Amino acid sequence: MSDELKKGLRGVLVAESEMSFIDGDAGKLIYRGYDIEELAREATFEEVLYMLWEGQLPDQEELDAFSDSMATERGVEAETLETLRILAESDEEAMAALRTGVSTLSASEPELDADPEDLGAAQRMGRRITAKIPTILANYDRFRRGEDAIEPREDLSHAGNFLYMLTGEEPNPVAEETFDMALILHADHGFNASTFTTLVIASTLADMYSAITGGIGALSGPLHGGANQDVIEALLELDDSDMGPLEWVKAKTEAGERLPGWGHGVYNTKDPRAKILQQKLEDLSEEDGETKWLDYTTTIEEFLTEEKGLPEKGIAPNVDFYSGSVYYKLGIPVDMYTPIFAMSRVGGWVGHILEYTEDNKLIRPRGRYIGPNDQTFTPIDER
DSSP states (O other), rough: OOOOOOGGGTTTOOOOSSSEEEETTTTTTEEEEEEEEHHHHOOHHHHHHHHHHHHHOOOOHHHHHHHHHHHHOOOOOHHHHHHHHHHHTTTTHHHHHHHHHHHHHGGGTTTTTSSTTOOOHHHHHHHHHHHHHHHHHHHHHHHHHTTOOOOOOTTHHHHHHHHHHHHSSSSOOHHHHHHHHHHHHHHHHHHOHHHHHHHHTTTTTOOOOOOOOHHHHHTTTEEEEEEEHHHHHHHHHHHSSSHHHHHHHHHHHHHHHHOBOOOOSOSSSSSSHHHHHHHHHHHHHHHHOOHHHHHHHHHHHIIIIIIOOGGGGGGGBBBBHHHHHHHTTTTTOOOGGGHHHHHHHHHHHHHHHHHHHHTTTOOOOOOOOOOOOOOOOOGGOOO
């Protein structure tokens, strides 16, 4: 057994997976063999969920049955809604409200006592959690705005239903398509911190609710899930300033500040998901006629690319650089960006848990002890 220390487990192989593959040098992301750009443009989020959990794309009959099963599970119990109302009134953070809301769902789970290695039961629990997260988030936001809860609609897509519950209005086709695409882009991304957290928990044969709640906790950390919020807050700072985007980004770089949304732990070139969301930002800007957010992001990217040469240094736009502006144009509150990340990534979490449980082994790494070895205990009355 090697004694080489790799803090943070960087580069350590802990399992094999068929879920997703990242080529950081080529800027490619693949889900089960399918290029992310093709999936984002041609598939729906429901299709991608089915593929991640079942291992293959569905035919129309399978997709219809799967989508219907998701839609019928969207409602939550009155007790969960009351908990969300209390959290909203106490100004709880959105990610903490989501974490608590998901944890309450286990109280009404009909298969909670199922064998942890029953993959069918585990997938059904994962489906219920995935279906209910939009209801939790939308109603939490409604409560803190002083509005009443709104019932989910079964006739809308997963993406469309969330936007409907959040705003009370059925989204237009461009908004629904854009949000659906954003969910696909964030569904899985290898053994990131939150995915690994869910696997550590699931490897103990804890239930799906425990694992997903843990994943939400890991995603809430600023080093993992909060960059898209950081991006829009930086752009809002620019919008409130008297400077144009070029003058603003020059001032930031001359001051030695690193802009959020640039650089990634895996990609050495432009994140393929950023390319797709940039196009959707263009579509949204054309739809509503407001181009300033597109102008801000493209001007900043052109400056950092052409004048600073950041891509050549392995620093390029990541998915958060454009997702922040996209969510803002969709009318989503800024502090809901990371919870929306969880709404999507739960698909990958469930898929990885199902895959790992097929050949489960308790995840139990070692730590190197570097403390003293020869201490002598002194009774408390002699200290």
